[in-house]
Amino acid sequence: MKRRKSRLIKIGKVKIGDNSPIVVQGMTKTDTEDITATVKQIEKLTKAGAKIVRMAVPTRRAAKAISQIKARVDVPLVADVHFNHRIALECIDQGVDKVRINPGNMGKEEILRVAKRAKEAGIPLRIGVNSGSLEEKFLGENLDKVRGYREEKHREIIAKAMAESALQVVRLLEEENFFDIVVSLKSSDVLTTVLSYELIADKIPYPLHLGITATGPPPQGTIKSSIGMGMLLAQGIGDTLRVSLTADPVEEVRMGYQILKTLHLYEAGPTLISCPTCGRCKVDLKSIVEKVLSKIEEMKSPLTVAIMGCEVNGPGEAKEADIGIACMRGGGVLFKKGKRIKKLKKEEMVKVLLREIKLLAGESING
Ligand code: SF4
Secondary structure (H helix, E strand, O other), X not given: OOOOOOOOEEEOOEEEOOOOOOEEEEEOOOOOOOHHHHHHHHHHHHHHOOXXXXXXXXXXXXXXXXXXXXXXXXXXXXXXXXXXXXXXXXXXXXXXXXXXXXXXXXXXXXXXXXXXXHHHHOOOEEEEEEHHHOOHHHOHHHOOOOOXXXXXXXXXXXXXXXXXXXXXXXXXXHHOOOOOEEEEEEOOOHHHHHHHHHHHHOOOOOOEEEOOOOOOOOOHHHHHHHHHHXXXXXXXXXXXXXXXXXXXXXXXXXXXXXXXXXXXXXXXXXXXXXXXXXXXXXXXXXXXXXXXXXXXXXXXXXXXXXXXXXXXXXXXXXXXXXXXXXEEOOEXXXXXXXXXXXXXXXXXXXXXXXXXXXHHHOOOOOO
């Protein structure tokens, strides 16, 4: 997949842009002033694979907690700051690796002050536009019309306004020779978000951080995030991403990787192929799949495992996978690297499949 060209930006030890691997970010949901709880959650997020972690920093006390949090974790930290540029300055002084500011609630003079301090500290800024806090001047008399995002012309108005809001700040920073920039344009409406990123993608050379905001709980939130980010990633747009769900933040990180894996933008861990079953299926495929998945989901090797319900599509999918089983009445047939290995009885299928996966992956599996 040809990716959009973007400038290389460093967030602590992590590189984004310039064809670097797309980075999955996490965000804590703890009170950042509660250092112990925040560190614990950051550890969970990094264990799940988050390469960068953002924290809300709404107060000076939260900003002052950053150096202590940073000393206890090993992942670049981003401070999410709104309204008060002094908090952003404090975050930088505390050693944060990137600051996200929102041009919808911070004035130009204040943003420039933050940029000056960021430049001295050698850290990037993310201009994070959000449709929920877009400056009113960008929508003006359209504000009442566009509510609900139902009409295409209304989505266009908001998308253009979001892109314009970010562009103005980008130009402002460039005039001050500040180029350490990341941009995000998040809306809770999928099509509006996609359009806004499409509008800005070829106007600026900076990395784009993707997200659909306020998507709700899974599965709605997961579907919205997958469609929105999927549409952009498939066009080569996007250097980092965060899935936002009304759910455990670890789930957000997992979903981020699922989205990347689906588009072959990240190859690690198992990919499971299993059929929906139908009247031809003579085994309890759902329970077989659940048992296997629970044992392999934390594996690191990029292995495709097929578990199929019958001989219609079963042998084909199992042959195309690294390893697979095509079930039939009373058992199934094991395939490995495209070759039919042997027939298995129903009772031994899960055990044998797991043993073979372990051998193939060369790593131990859960349990
Ligand atoms: S593989 Fe067989 S059991 Fe599964 S959906 Fe297709 S026909 Fe049905």
